[in-house]
Amino acid sequence: xxxxxxxxxxxxxxxxxxxxxxxxxFDCDTRKMLNQPLPFYRQTLPGLKVVSVDRRAKMLxxxxxxxxxxxxxxxxxxxxxxxxxxxxxxxxxxxxxxxEQDPNRFxxxxxxxxxxxxxxxxxxxxxxxxxxxxxxxxxKQLDHDLGPEPLDHNFTLDxxxxxxxxxxxxxxxxxxxxxxxxVGIGNIYSDEICYFARVRPDRRVKNLKDGEIALLFRGxxxxxxxxxxxxxxxxxxxxxxxxxxxxxxKFLKVYGRYGEQCFKCKGTIKRQKIGGRTSSFCLGCQK
Ligand SMILES: [Zn+2]
Numbered sequence: 001x002x003x004x005x006x007x008x009x010x011x012x013x014x015x016x017x018x019x020x021x022x023x024x025x026f027d028c029d030t031r032k033m034l035n036q037p038l039p040f041y042r043q044t045l046p047g048l049k050v051v052s053v054d055r056r057a058k059m060l061x062x063x064x065x066x067x068x069x070x071x072x073x074x075x076x077x078x079x080x081x082x083x084x085x086x087x088x089x090x091x092x093x094x095x096x097x098x099x100e101q102d103p104n105r106f107x108x109x110x111x112x113x114x115x116x117x118x119x120x121x122x123x124x125x126x127x128x129x130x131x132x133x134x135x136x137x138x139x140k141q142l143d144h145d146l147g148p149e150p151l152d153h154n155f156t157l158d159x160x161x162x163x164x165x166x167x168x169x170x171x172x173x174x175x176x177x178x179x180x181x182x183v184g185i186g187n188i189y190s191d192e193i194c195y196f197a198r199v200r201p202d203r204r205v206k207n208l209k210d211g212e213i214a215l216l217f218r219g220x221x222x223x224x225x226x227x228x229x230x231x232x233x234x235x236x237x238x239x240x241x242x243x244x245x246x247x248x249x250k251f252l253k254v255y256g257r258y259g260e261q262c263f264k265c266k267g268t269i270k271r272q273k274i275g276g277r278t279s280s281f282c283l284g285c286q287k
Pocket of ligand 1 (some may be wrong): 262263264265266267282283284285286
């Protein structure tokens with residue numbers, strides 16, 4: 001499952017490729033990917049121009065003229081491919097070998113622009129979606145049950161403390177991975193943030209000291225910012241805007257390294273299930 005840095009990388013790729021293009025037509029062969037019948041998309045979309053590409057949590061917001069928006073989620077196996085003069089993966093999971101041509105049997109959504117370029121939505125397992133919302137309906141979707149954006153300026157240490165205060169009995173890893181508390185952090189980055197803060201991921205929120213809370217907060221900002229800089233992590237075959245594996249993988253300190261040596265203290269990285277997810281951490285460095 002992609003986390004915030006991977007989705008942000010896709011957003012930047014889309015921002016570079018589709019802004020300013022006008023939609024000529026839209027097609028989709030999978031009803032469950034849409035929130036309205038296909039004929040409604042076909043009536044609404046032609047003639048609308050892409051204004052910007054934004055992100056909320058792990059959703060992409062393709063902002064169109066006329067007060068319309070496409071809200072897209074790549075889920076487990078979604079991929080976006082832009083074909084202008086040539087095709088290039090904008091982001092998401094690489095498609096199975098043998099299906100590198102676009103469109104292919106995993107192409108379920110197609111935006112054709114007036115200049116004949118196309119944006120394909122490929123998805124092997126079809127969990128992803130492309131939902132159409134007016135501006136008014138979109139804001140309801142975006143705020144529903146979602147916590148703050150961790151890299152937003154409004155997400156301050158005070159806000160983080162307040163969120164922690166709501167869930168005293170959560171284990172810190174569970175807390176970080178719950179979108180109701182803070183969005184976009186999954187298994188990889190929660191492990192890395194705990195390592196940064198020198199806090200064991202199975203500690204209860206109510207037992208954290210002030211200094212540890214401040215370090216966790218800094219960890220959230222630093223780790224996510226760095227991961228975006230390197231276009232994400234390539235675990236689960238995620239790829240960046242150029243169709244390449246994210247380069248952050250080589251900076252991982254604990255995630256997926258159980259049984260290996262800690263880079264700092266040379267102890268062995270341990271693993272433990274926390275809330276159903278395998279967590280990796282160092283007992284020497286994390287208290
Ligand atoms: Zn260590």
